[in-house]
Structures are given as C-alpha cells and as structure tokens.
Amino acid sequence: MEVFQTSAALKKYLFQQRCSGKIIGFVPTMGALHEGHLSLLEAAQRTTDCTVCSIFVNPTQFNNSTDLAKYPRTLEADRALLEAAGCDVLFCPDEQEIYPDQGLLRLDFGPLEQRMEGAYRPGHFHGVGLVVAKLLHKVSPDKAFFGQKDLQQFRIVAQLVRDLSFDVQLEMVPIQREAHGLAMSSRNRRLTPEQRHEAGQLYATLQRAAARVFELPLPQLHRMVEEQLSASPSIRLEYFEVVDAHTLEPVQDVHQAEALALCLAAYVGEVRLIDNVLMEEK
Template sequence: MKLVKTNNELQEKLAILRKNGAIGFVPTMGALHSGHLSLVEAAMKENNGVVVSIFVNPTQFNDANDLKRYPRNLEADLKMLEPTGCDLVFAPEPDEIYPKPDTRKFDFGEMEQVMEGAHRPGHFNGVAQVVSKLFELVNPDRAYFGQKDFQQVAIINKLVSMLDMDIEIVPCPIVREESGLAMSSRNELLNSEERQNAALIYKTLSAAKKQTHEKSVYELKKWVTETINKNPFLDVEYFEVVDEENLKPVENWSGNTKKVGCIAVFCGQIRLIDNIELTNYANRSL
C-alpha cells in the first residue's frame, strides 16, 4: 500500500497500476470504520487494483462548524487500510484538488431539492465538484459508495451520466453497529449515552417497515417522527418516503417501484442519517 499526496505522484503510480487491469476506487473523507472497509473489500474482489482517497471536502459543508469538527486522523486511517491490501491511498491537501476556486454549478433538478438537498443548501454541488475532480484524476473503472448515503448515490449516478463518464457506480449495503446504528464517521463524535440512544433510529425504521400494510404513507411518517422525538436525545430533521428511482416523495404505496424511507436525526449536536427499503409491493391503495 502506497500513500500519495500529490496529483503528480498519483498519476505515476496509476500508470503502473493500470497495466494490471481494472481499477476500483473508494472515495472517503477519512475517519474510517468497518463500513468503509467493506467498500474496499468489495473493490478488491472485482478489480486488479484499488485506490482509496481520504479527503475532507470543504465545498460540501454548508456549516463551517460541521467542517471544523469533522473527525480527522490519517495515521489511524492508514493503519485500518493496511490489512485490506489496497494499492494506493490518495490523501491530498485542498490545494491539490482545488488549485483555484471551483465555481462549477451542477443542476440535478428535483433530485437535489428534497431531503439532504433541501436541508443542506449547496451540499450536492460540493459533492459533485469533488467527486468529478477525483474521478478525473483516478479515472477508475468502478467506484464504490455506501447505501447509507442513499440520495448521494443517486446524485453520483446522475453526475456520471451528465458528464458521460465511463465509470460503473457500485452501491454497497449499509454496515451497522451491533445496536443497529448505521456506521458513520460522525458516530465518533457521540458520547456513550448519545450513541446508546441513537440506536432507536434504526429500531424505529425497522418497526416502520413492518407497518406499511396497515399505515398510509402520511401515518407512517407521523408515527416514525413522533416515536423518535419522544427520546430526549433525538430530534428528527426529516423523515421522507421516496421513490427509489427518482427520489420523489410519494403519497401512497401504489405502483411497483421500491419505496425508501430516508431520515436525518440530530443526536445532541451530531446529525445522523439512515434509510430503509419499506416496500416494493405493487398496487397498494393506502
């Protein structure tokens, strides 16, 4: 495993790596956990070489305090990655990615106007800026993303299509802690009591999945929000039920497309997201 920090170093190593065949890419913002490692493992199985990037992208944070407190520990990240056998770790400084301000504006239409996009203005434009830059630098055959960031995966698929990039986007299952809490770098910022209470998020989503046959979409959204908000440690920012294909909020269970429940919850000062497939039943009338 080689650590590179500049674009020039990256291109030198990639030229050698590319001779062996397909390249898989796992972009991260560091503070790695088992969820990230599962992406690397998936990439290792399907490619001849694997690149992992570690870069806390400033353009996707609309809250300066959130950027400031985002966990960073490159030494620990490298220690976690070593056993995976990945080939390259690209850990650039911001000037390497943005030698000049990135003023590009990406329009994802309605896909970026709901959920995360509605509550974090400019977030997905920042995501698109950095992901497109990294894709141009690495030029992978496949790129791997966790399904915890469900909306982001849809946005990146759209980005690849918009830019006509020949890159396969591979979504990978959410990895959870023993309590059910979706693994996230932000979990490191929770104290033990907050972490324990945050487990209610997935517990409630799992219970909601079992109630789609008896509750309307409206009733289910109300129930999930009220159930979680009863916990004094938690405050729901949004819970939305959307169509898997276009991310449009749905009002009923009809149709044969999958419906996904997506949620953002503040646990103390830390914002957590999660999602669950609720149903793919056809011709529901509720």
C-alpha cells in the same frame, strides 16, 4: 500500500497498473474510517485488481463551518487501517491539490437535490458533485464504490456520471451497522456512549415504519415515526420521507412504486445522522 499526495504521481502509478491489465477500483472517503468504509474496500477487492482509497475532507460540501471544523481527522490511524486491510493505493491530497484556484462552475442536480439532504443542506450536493468529478478525473477508475447510507448522494453521483459521460461503473454497498443497529458513520465518534446507544432508535424506528408502510396511510406513518423518536430525549427528527428508491421522488401510493426508500435525518444531541431502509413493493 502506495501513498500519494499529488495527482501527477498518482496518475503515473495508475497508468502503469492499467498497462499491466489491472482493473482499478476506487473508494472515495473523507477519512475517520470505520468498518463501513472497509466494507466498500472489500467490495472493491472482490471485483478489481488494484484498489485506490482517497481521503479528503471536502470543504465545499459543508454548509456549516462548525461541522467542517469538528469533522474528525485521523489520517495516521486511517492509513494503518487501510494498509492492514490490504488497500493498494492511498491518495491523500491537500486542499490546494484539489482546489488550486477559485472555480466558477456551479452544479445543479435539479429535483434530485431539492429534497431531503438538499433541502436542509443547501449547496451540499454541488460540493459533493464537484469533488467526486475531480476525483474521478484524477483516478479514472473502472469501478467506484459508495455506501447505501448516503443514498441520495449515490443517486446524485449516478446522475453526474451519466451527464458528464464518465467511463466508470458505480456500485452501491449495503449499510454496515453497529450491534444495536446504528448505521456506521464517522460522525458516530462524536456521540457520547449514552447517545450512541440511544441513536439505535433511528434504525429501530425505520424498521417499524417499514413493517407498516403498506398498511398505514402515509400521514399516519409519519406521525408514528415522529412519536416514536420524540420519546427519546436526545433525538430531534429533521425529516422522514418515503420515496421512490430510484428517483427519490415522494411516493403518494406505496403500492405503485417498484422499490421504496424510507429515509430520515435526525440530530442526536448536536450530531446530525442519516439512515435509510430500502424495500421492494410486496
């Protein structure tokens, strides 16, 4: 596995790969890697010839300095994991490489960022869009792979790619889950064993809601979710939304949407987790 810390060295290497006819696949991450990240790498390996994984804890997408400070950083373990999984290239820049000076650009994704994560984490998607744009510029991949768990992020990145005419194909990879249903996340390692088990209720509740979404009025469905999660002492629900899976707009009539997304965010102890379920209209 080739490892690069500077954009110049990375670009030189990838230029050589393209000249030899290789298709470049890209998996951007913030490290603390797990099986969910490896599923993105595996998806890239199936359809591209040279897989690039980046590890960069992006400060501009954190609106909570404590959250940024506590985000796990495990570069050496991540490097070993990627090498064992057959990753071709690791790009691990420092902050100066990505943000050499104080930029003035401000990204606004309109209605896409005004609900769910955007409403509770102001400025988050500006930071996401900014770093993804920089990374796409530096890597220039043919395909880029993102996880379904961050559904709103994927829609934001898709809008970014359209608006800025990036020549890249985006792929969304299904959520990987732990044995009791908890969506895999780097934040999970901050949970105690008891909290980790209890956090499985997030997915279990989403499954129950998905089973009833075409039967119950939406206010009643919301109450059901709130009541089920309030029964778990460590869980504090932040939001539950039923939205159009493509536009992320709130759904008034579930039977009118071609596809639904049931999305939630909740605190388990002090750790904030998100999850979602995608489903077609019956």
